[in-house]
Amino acid sequence: MTDAPLQTVTNAARLLKAFLTREESLGVSELARRLGLGKSAVHRLLTTLATEGLVEQDPATGGYRLGLVVFELGEAVRVHMDLHAAAGSVLAHLREETGESAQVGMLDGHDVVYVDRLESSHALRLFTETGRRVPVHCTSSGKVLMAFASEPVRERFLATASLTRHTPQTITDPDEMRRALGTVRARGWADAVDERELGIASLAAPIRDRHGAVVAAIGIGAPVSRFRAMPRKRLARVVVEAGEAVSRRLGWSEDVMSLRKES
Amino acid sequence: MTDAPLQTVTNAARLLKAFLTREESLGVSELARRLGLGKSAVHRLLTTLATEGLVEQDPATGGYRLGLVVFELGEAVRVHMDLHAAAGSVLAHLREETGESAQVGMLDGHDVVYVDRLESSHALRLFTETGRRVPVHCTSSGKVLMAFASEPVRERFLATASLTRHTPQTITDPDEMRRALGTVRARGWADAVDERELGIASLAAPIRDRHGAVVAAIGIGAPVSRFRAMPRKRLARVVVEAGEAVSRRLGWSEDVMSLRKES
DNA sequence: GCCGTCGTTCCGTAAACCGGAACGCGCTGT
DNA sequence: ACAGCGCGTTCCGGTTTACGGAACGACGGC
Numbered sequence A, B: 001m002t003d004a005p006l007q008t009v010t011n012a013a014r015l016l017k018a019f020l021t022r023e024e025s026l027g028v029s030e031l032a033r034r035l036g037l038g039k040s041a042v043h044r045l046l047t048t049l050a051t052e053g054l055v056e057q058d059p060a061t062g063g064y065r066l067g068l069v070v071f072e073l074g075e076a077v078r079v080h081m082d083l084h085a086a087a088g089s090v091l092a093h094l095r096e097e098t099g100e101s102a103q104v105g106m107l108d109g110h111d112v113v114y115v116d117r118l119e120s121s122h123a124l125r126l127f128t129e130t131g132r133r134v135p136v137h138c139t140s141s142g143k144v145l146m147a148f149a150s151e152p153v154r155e156r157f158l159a160t161a162s163l164t165r166h167t168p169q170t171i172t173d174p175d176e177m178r179r180a181l182g183t184v185r186a187r188g189w190a191d192a193v194d195e196r197e198l199g200i201a202s203l204a205a206p207i208r209d210r211h212g213a214v215v216a217a218i219g220i221g222a223p224v225s226r227f228r229a230m231p232r233k234r235l236a237r238v239v240v241e242a243g244e245a246v247s248r249r250l251g252w253s254e255d256v257m258s259l260r261k262e263s
Numbered sequence C: 001g002c003c004g005t006c007g008t009t010c011c012g013t014a015a016a017c018c019g020g021a022a023c024g025c026g027c028t029g030t
Numbered sequence D: 001a002c003a004g005c006g007c008g009t010t011c012c013g014g015t016t017t018a019c020g021g022a023a024c025g026a027c028g029g030c
Helices: A007-021 A028-035 A039-051 A068-080 A082-098 A140-147 A151-160 A174-187 A224-229 A232-249 B007-021 B028-035 B039-051 B068-080 B082-098 B140-147 B151-160 B174-187 B224-229 B232-249
Strands: A055-057 A064-066 A101-108 A111-118 A133-135 A190-193 A200-208 A214-223 B055-057 B064-066 B101-108 B111-118 B133-135 B190-193 B200-208 B214-223
Touching: A007 A028, A007 A039, A007 A064, A007 B007, A007 B039, A007 B068, A028 A039, A039 A055, A039 B007, A064 B068, A068 B007, A068 B064, A068 B068, A068 B101, A068 B111, A082 A101, A082 A111, A082 A214, A082 A232, A101 A140, A101 B068, A111 A140, A111 B068, A133 A140, A140 A151, A140 A174, A140 A190, A140 A200, A140 A214, A151 A174, A200 A224, A200 A232, A214 A224, A214 A232, B007 B028, B007 B039, B007 B064, B028 B039, B039 B055, B082 B101, B082 B111, B082 B214, B082 B232, B101 B140, B111 B140, B133 B140, B140 B151, B140 B174, B140 B190, B140 B200, B140 B214, B151 B174, B200 B224, B200 B232, B214 B224, B214 B232
Parallel strands: none
Antiparallel strands: A055 A064, A101 A111, A101 A214, A111 A133, A190 A200, A200 A214, B055 B064, B101 B111, B101 B214, B111 B133, B190 B200, B200 B214
């Protein structure tokens, strides 16, 4: 860690991440511009990555795109997220109960990454794919993850993260956020209405691993119109119970955690 | 391509691929041994990749594992496989019709990669995850992909691939394989019974893109016992029709392809 | 309490990678 | 038709850079 990072490898990593924009394929010159590198360097990186199967060249356009090996690696990661196994049927149950899209998110840096997801059956539904990042401070999942993070992590987040305003409802003041997170911690769930984008709302609860640490959040997202029509109390209970169900599958037993009132 | 590959990047790529074995986490020394590199080199690679989020260190064991960014990248690849969108409901229909696990596979090198999959509802079912590689020469999907590949690709495969024997039924002779592929091409589907592993059987048909090129195969896999009990003719028709349904969604119109007899 | 092994750090040197320029190609607009 | 542009690709020299080997502190087991 004290070592200077390998610049070539760093460049290769950044190159791969450039494809996170989900563009169909990217050209050498375009990538060189975005990465601030020479064309030849990018070309060499690409051909190298291509021989390893991490990227592949579109014979028609000459552009490059991510290769199947990357897909394989992604699936390998998914397998080790015990969450995927533990959350599967719970997500299905949650969607059935609420009729809305249900998802599981994990914290990574200053973002939440959705690692699993089931879509609502409604025609009007939230569009979010797995693997997408969303901000922490204006989503219910993010607030849950922050509320239950260790205190140093939380304070570091409040100190360094920019609480960017997305809507008039977005919480942008660190102190207000601190208070909001306290509430979340106290009642065991978080919601977010119109905070990230006008018209969408979500509600989430924590998922704990076998040691009791909150490693992920499970929740539902819906259009504000439908969200408002649902009895908030029942909804929160359903989501919290879903979180507890997944936690139990991960080996967490709420007995060890002294006094917690069950509904 | 004529350039010498960047060795550092190659090492980084190989390092990532080492995680395809799906081990929970790997240590510096272990990786150094597998890759034939020095410990310090591996350590530097890992710390570099870690700062980019491609790998992460388990604070408890000190070992490393793939990071969430890799998962994100994998999902980004999935999106661009139009197949995922096109095949979804067809896979569901196929599983419903047959009651068996249904999957979509693509060719990559000398392997077939399953890019999409739905599991059978039977208690006894094939266990294969998406992102897994299987050999070409002893699977129905593989035979379909080879049978409909361009002639140079096919011949190159027959010349260079080692038709490894997995069971007594595995086709290991290039000439016999050539004949088998001819049959597949003629009738439009392939099967494989006890060829990869004793007790499992599969049947697959081609998926064509808008230009008519066979880019993937769709098929079902089942225990040989159940497979034998199904009327082969009907099963083949169902699978072939599933392939045609996906192909149509990919923009392929069978009209342009002159004379093809529909059932 | 002693090895063996782990992850990590340091350092000198040889090899590897970056940048810049040039090439061939397919466009587009004149 | 032709010139101009942008593309992906190639080549080559100079300097940076990444490799290997050895040493360190910590952990854990016979």
